[in-house]
Amino acid sequence: xxxxxxxxxxxxxxxxxxxxxxxxxxxxxxxxxxxxxxxxxxxxxxxxxxxxxxxxxxxxxxxxxxxxxxxxxxxxxxxxxxxxxxxxxxxxxxxxxxxxxxxxxxxxxxxxxxxxxxxxxxxxxxxxxxxxxxxxxxxxxxxxxxxxxxxxxxxxxxxxxxxxxxxxxxxxxxxxxxxxxxxxxxxxxxxxxxxxxxxxxxxxxxxxxxxxxxxxxxxxxxxxxxxxxxxxxxxxxxxxxxxxxxxxxxxxxxxxxxxxxxxxxxxxxxxxxxxxxxxxxxxxxxxxxxxxxxxxxxxxxxxxxxxxxxxxxxxxxxxxxxxxxxxxxxxxxxxxxxxxxxxxxxxxxxxxxxxx
Amino acid sequence: xxxxxxxxxxxxxxxxxxxxxxxxxxxxxxxxxxxxxxxxxxxxxxxxxxxxxxxxxxxxxxxxxxxxxxxxxxxxxxxxxxxxxxxxxxxxxxxxxxxxxxxxxxxxxxxxxxxxxxxxxxxxxxxxxxxxxxxxxxxxxxxxxxxxxxxxxxxxxxxxxxxxxxxxxxxxxxxxxxxxxxxxxxxxxxxxxxxxxxxxxxxxxxxxxxxxxxxxxxxxxxxxxxxxxxxxxxxxxxxxxxxxxxxxxxxxxxxxxxxxxxxxxxxxxxxxxxxxxxxxxxxxxxxxxxxxxxxxxxxxxxxxxxxxxxxxxxxxxxxxxxxxxxxxxxxxxxxxxxxxxxxxxxxxxxxxxxxx
DNA sequence: GTTAGCACTTGAACGAGTCGACTGCTAATC
DNA sequence: GATTAGCAGTCGACTCGTTCAAGTGCTAAC
Numbered sequence: 001x002x003x004x005x006x007x008x009x010x011x012x013x014x015x016x017x018x019x020x021x022x023x024x025x026x027x028x029x030x031x032x033x034x035x036x037x038x039x040x041x042x043x044x045x046x047x048x049x050x051x052x053x054x055x056x057x058x059x060x061x062x063x064x065x066x067x068x069x070x071x072x073x074x075x076x077x078x079x080x081x082x083x084x085x086x087x088x089x090x091x092x093x094x095x096x097x098x099x100x101x102x103x104x105x106x107x108x109x110x111x112x113x114x115x116x117x118x119x120x121x122x123x124x125x126x127x128x129x130x131x132x133x134x135x136x137x138x139x140x141x142x143x144x145x146x147x148x149x150x151x152x153x154x155x156x157x158x159x160x161x162x163x164x165x166x167x168x169x170x171x172x173x174x175x176x177x178x179x180x181x182x183x184x185x186x187x188x189x190x191x192x193x194x195x196x197x198x199x200x201x202x203x204x205x206x207x208x209x210x211x212x213x214x215x216x217x218x219x220x221x222x223x224x225x226x227x228x229x230x231x232x233x234x235x236x237x238x239x240x241x242x243x244x245x246x247x248x249x250x251x252x253x254x255x256x257x258x259x260x261x262x263x264x265x266x267x268x269x270x271x272x273x274x275x276x277x278x279x280x281x282x283x284x285x286x287x288x289x290x291x292x293x294x295x296x297x298x299x300x301x302x303x304x305x306x307x308x309x310x311x312x313x314x315x316x317x318x319x320x321x322x323x324x325x326x327x328x329x330x331x332x333x334x335x336x337x338x339x340x341x342x343x344x345x346x347x348x349x350x351x352x353x354x355x356x
Numbered sequence: 357x358x359x360x361x362x363x364x365x366x367x368x369x370x371x372x373x374x375x376x377x378x379x380x381x382x383x384x385x386x387x388x389x390x391x392x393x394x395x396x397x398x399x400x401x402x403x404x405x406x407x408x409x410x411x412x413x414x415x416x417x418x419x420x421x422x423x424x425x426x427x428x429x430x431x432x433x434x435x436x437x438x439x440x441x442x443x444x445x446x447x448x449x450x451x452x453x454x455x456x457x458x459x460x461x462x463x464x465x466x467x468x469x470x471x472x473x474x475x476x477x478x479x480x481x482x483x484x485x486x487x488x489x490x491x492x493x494x495x496x497x498x499x500x501x502x503x504x505x506x507x508x509x510x511x512x513x514x515x516x517x518x519x520x521x522x523x524x525x526x527x528x529x530x531x532x533x534x535x536x537x538x539x540x541x542x543x544x545x546x547x548x549x550x551x552x553x554x555x556x557x558x559x560x561x562x563x564x565x566x567x568x569x570x571x572x573x574x575x576x577x578x579x580x581x582x583x584x585x586x587x588x589x590x591x592x593x594x595x596x597x598x599x600x601x602x603x604x605x606x607x608x609x610x611x612x613x614x615x616x617x618x619x620x621x622x623x624x625x626x627x628x629x630x631x632x633x634x635x636x637x638x639x640x641x642x643x644x645x646x647x648x649x650x651x652x653x654x655x656x657x658x659x660x661x662x663x664x665x666x667x668x669x670x671x672x673x674x675x676x677x678x679x680x681x682x683x684x685x686x687x688x689x690x691x692x693x694x695x696x697x698x699x700x701x702x703x704x705x706x707x708x709x710x711x712x
Numbered sequence: 713g714t715t716a717g718c719a720c721t722t723g724a725a726c727g728a729g730t731c732g733a734c735t736g737c738t739a740a741t742c
Numbered sequence: 743g744a745t746t747a748g749c750a751g752t753c754g755a756c757t758c759g760t761t762c763a764a765g766t767g768c769t770a771a772c
Binding site for chain 4: 392393428430
Binding site: 115126146157159173186197244245246254 | 465466467468469471479482502503505507509510513515517519523525527528529538542546553595599600601602604605606610616617618620621623624704705706
């Protein structure tokens, strides 16, 4: 990205002030203390005096990029300041040390278990960015059945297992007319499989409407399969894995003032998941800074997240949440890398086109 | 339970002091403020003067049941004081209002998904006791396979789905010699099922050692099935669902002093799960109070938990964690009820004896 | 064994005073 | 016109002393 690219939405700033703003944001991200003109002059080779910096900072404050806790205090970036920083420096790659190795060690491909992948990914991400991390399992917008299986439980109950196109499993209990031996259940399942393999919910409904073949058990299994698929499309069935709230609460903003309780409540409600609903296309990392969020509860925080999965296939979300003073470059790099990594794994579970 | 039953491990107390101690503990649980002799005299009909209460409280302090934040402050129960209270009042049934209805509304039997049950149970429990709640899915000490299924993915990869005796599903990717059509995969699965239905890990190993029938695919599937089962027995595969950290952090002990960060870190590490390892037999509710815990990190908290599931079958754990000043009677009642409720659900998934 | 009375202890709340860090402004300088 | 030195002014953080109310511990009387 070109150094001189300015945030299009923001009022123009001369080059020195742009550079200064970037330094202020990055210094504040690092130290968590309001940055003063003197410190800036001392720590960075700016070749101007503190007084000049003060003038520039007054200008930045005027334009809304920074604010001051009180009259005689240093500058603290405001949301537009962070936004400027993200647009300007967000594409830089700053993975934490040994991040790739850590990811590879933590995630076991052969498990074939998107839930386990998501859990591990959240753990690695949380410890890399020192904030809360969230990963969801995957889900397709359009569910297709691949195969079903009916397993005898006891008396008049059996377990219907549905393997979906993206290799995810779902199960329901079905109630039978009479106690039926496993052989017969398997027969019905096989017959069903020949008819419904690869079908979507809509196609299954058509089949059902056509009053298809088969007795009571066949019909029940078909009905329940349809119900599972439509639940799958309607409900948010993706499992969420959270990790690293402790990391986040160790940030200085929670030591005094900021309520840890509010942060904890975010875990239990669905604000985060709702943010994720508006998911970017794969490979794009999205950043929502403080007040930019539509979710009331998330206003005090920033969220960095990305979609992973197969294009037009099963997708999940991975991201991190923390105070607006978070290390955006590191967070974006880590999220980008993990999303790409998980995408590869998930795509390996997708059926290849010729078997579709 | 007889009112005069004293905690066997504790030094003897006359009846009035026992009653006083119970009142002190229950008052402190309710108000979270050190209880003074005057308040006790005013609020409860004790028929003695504050001075007498002071003498009794001095005795209770001497014996370690209560302590004082500072010289001129009221009494606060210490761990043995809570223990006394739990032994004396723990069996009383004090379910929160409409608790049964809330449980029934929240938990959907037909989903047949122990993970969904555990998630809902944790949510209901957390909001009932206003503390952190934890529920795990179930797991058998000895894993048995019920049925397997092999589903084509693409090229040389297939998905091995294992339905276990307790209706739980596990999956792994298996690598094939050559791209094999679904029909053939199903055939192998059927052949396998006739041999291995109901077998334990040990029995599967014997079968494998006998150099059983079948080609490469058959052997691979058998090997991976064995691996899944032994992982199941070796690893802690139970999924944990946590809920209500926000409730817990709203308790007054976290408003000032007590670190919310420490509490949050408990979520990420395995202290709680390790406590659960020492699981009581079903129907027994276990209470671990503060310093009684073997887990360093859990010392500042109390945990109330119970095992649920089928006797000698699949078991999980449900419990709640909070500051030592928690409502033990309510917590124990709620946990007891939920454990019984979940046990019923899980037992419905167990195979009936004749099909074993 | 119980109670009244009283001296004593202690934390919490409040306000005044001090200190240090930093800014904003003005006037001089490049 | 931009930059800089110098300086008065502002504000939070910290400390110290005071006051106040709550509650105990002890003693002597009942």
